[in-house]
Amino acid sequence: MKQSHDIQQTINITPALMDRINELLGHYPADKRKSALLPILHDVQDAHDNWLSVELMDKVAEIIGIKPIEVYEVVSFYTMFNQRPIGKYMFEFCQTSCCATRGVEDLMDYTCSKLGVGVGQPTPDGMFEVRGVECLGACGYAPMMQLGDTYREHLTKEKIDQIIEDCKAGKVNLYYNAE
Incomplete structure (x- = not known):
């Protein structure tokens, strides 16, 4: 089976999705932005055919202002996040x-x-x-x-x-x- 980095995924952070991400970030102090990671990942995954490529996780890290490894750790730990395309x-x-x-x-x-x-x-x-x-x-x-x-x-x-x-x-x- 191919890993997510072998499969191309179109990254589409729409204005509506970015508004939602900013809303979620707004629930936390500036120095605690990482606290919004789980709900952001849920919304980003939902907007991207229910999976998260490495490139998409990198984009989430960039938006939140954290290291990509911090996103990878969360995505690889929880079964609710998918690192490859899955069945509908x-x-x-x-x-x-x-x-x-x-x-x-x-x-x-x-x-x-x-x-x-x-x-x-x-x-x-x-x-x-x-x-x-x-x-x-x-x-x-x-x-x-x-x-x-x-x-x-x-x-x-x-x-x-x-x-x-x-x-x-x-x-x-x-x-x-x-x-």
């Missing part, structure tokens, strides 16, 4: 104890088989990807996964089938504040 519909299955004891591995295998990919591989059309993640904090609803900004809970093979069909039909809104 990212099925992030919780793999910790509650979900594991309720069969999440079988559901991940089922989903991968249904989509014809392995974990961490986007489908050839770029529509889907399956990923295992650490605890999503919804143990009472196991097995579960995150899809965009929403949780899908008490998963079964039938529910997975329906979610895939809804995604294919364009019926899934990935973000709370999408218009």
Whole structure:
């Protein structure tokens, strides 16, 4: 698989995005601008096809006034930031104890088989990807996964089938504040 620095990404910091970045920076004292890094990365990633290239991370560092390594450290630590293009519909299955004891591995295998990919591989059309993640904090609803900004809970093979069909039909809104 190619690393993000091998894949070209158009950097497009629009005036609206820059206004949002400045709004976020305005929440912190001038000497604490780095505190805005997480929300800025979320907004920048959302505006760039849900991934952050090295060049885009460098641009964020420049805007905030921090070293690029400080951005790389954050992006590489959190699973919510993507360093390569990903499937439009990212099925992030919780793999910790509650979900594991309720069969999440079988559901991940089922989903991968249904989509014809392995974990961490986007489908050839770029529509889907399956990923295992650490605890999503919804143990009472196991097995579960995150899809965009929403949780899908008490998963079964039938529910997975329906979610895939809804995604294919364009019926899934990935973000709370999408218009």
